[in-house]
Amino acid sequence: MQLDDLYRRVIMDHYKTPRNRGTFDGESVSVDLNNPTCGDKIQLQMQVEDGKVKAAKYTGEGCSISMSSASMMTDAIKGKTLEEALQMAENFSSLMKGQPVEFEYEDIEALSGVNKFPARIKCATLAWNALRKGVEQVKNNQ
Numbered sequence: 001m002q003l004d005d006l007y008r009r010v011i012m013d014h015y016k017t018p019r020n021r022g023t024f025d026g027e028s029v030s031v032d033l034n035n036p037t038c039g040d041k042i043q044l045q046m047q048v049e050d051g052k053v054k055a056a057k058y059t060g061e062g063c064s065i066s067m068s069s070a071s072m073m074t075d076a077i078k079g080k081t082l083e084e085a086l087q088m089a090e091n092f093s094s095l096m097k098g099q100p101v102e103f104e105y106e107d108i109e110a111l112s113g114v115n116k117f118p119a120r121i122k123c124a125t126l127a128w129n130a131l132r133k134g135v136e137q138v139k140n141n142q
Contacts, residue, residue: 004113006110007109007110007111007112007113008110010068010107010110011064011065011068011110011111012064012068014067014068014071014072014107015064015067015068015071018067018068018070018071019071019072019074019075020055020056020057020058020071020074020075021057021058021059021071022057022059023043023045023057023059024045024047024055024057026047027047028045028046028047028057029045029046029047029048029134029137029138030043030044030045030134031043031044031045031130031131031133031134031137032130033126033129033130033133034126035062035066035122035123035126037119037122038062038063038119038122038123039061039062040060040061040062040063040066040122040123040126041060041061041062042058042059042060042062042066042070042126042127042130043058043059043060043130044056044057044058044070044074044127044130044131044134045057045058046077046131046134046138048082048138051081051082052079052080052081052082053077053078053079053080053081053082053085054078054079055078056073056074056077056078057074058070058071058074058127058130062123062126063120063123065111065114065120065123065124066123066124066126066127068110068111069111069123069124069125069126069127069128070126070127072105072107072108072110072111073088073092073108073127073128073131074127075105075107076088076103076104076105076107076108077131082135082138082139085131085135086131086132086135088103088128088131089128089129089131089132091103092108092111092124092125092128093125093128095108095109095111095112095115096111096114096115096121096124096125097115098115111124
């Protein structure tokens with residue numbers, strides 16, 4: 001099996017069997033973003049305690065890349081400090097620019113090929129941009 005095939009399988013697995021899809025009943029930080037270019041939409045919710053992401057969930061609609069990216073991101077940031085989560089978002093931006101980056105949560109690397117399709121980069125970064133805005137909200141409310 002070639003690496004591209006493996007990456008496609010990882011992306012489709014997150015798309016067909018999303019992790020952390022849903023909403024919280026209790027208090028959470030909530031960010032709604034959309035990509036007007038293609039119509040992708042996401043609502044990211046995070047529960048933050050003591051400067052750490054206790055849990056993250058999302059709802060939305062969009063292509064396999066945007067929804068898979070949200071699934072991967074919400075899994076990857078659980079238990080991370082807000083600073084660590086922001087660093088992951090920066091690393092993801094670097095990945096989308098074609099720079100080699102390694103992630104503790106390896107599934108994210110399956111999205112590395114997206115940089116070959118500039119129109120799809122916004123799809124992949126939508127959830128990560130929501131993460132940035134969510135962290136900004138938390139910091140502004142402290």
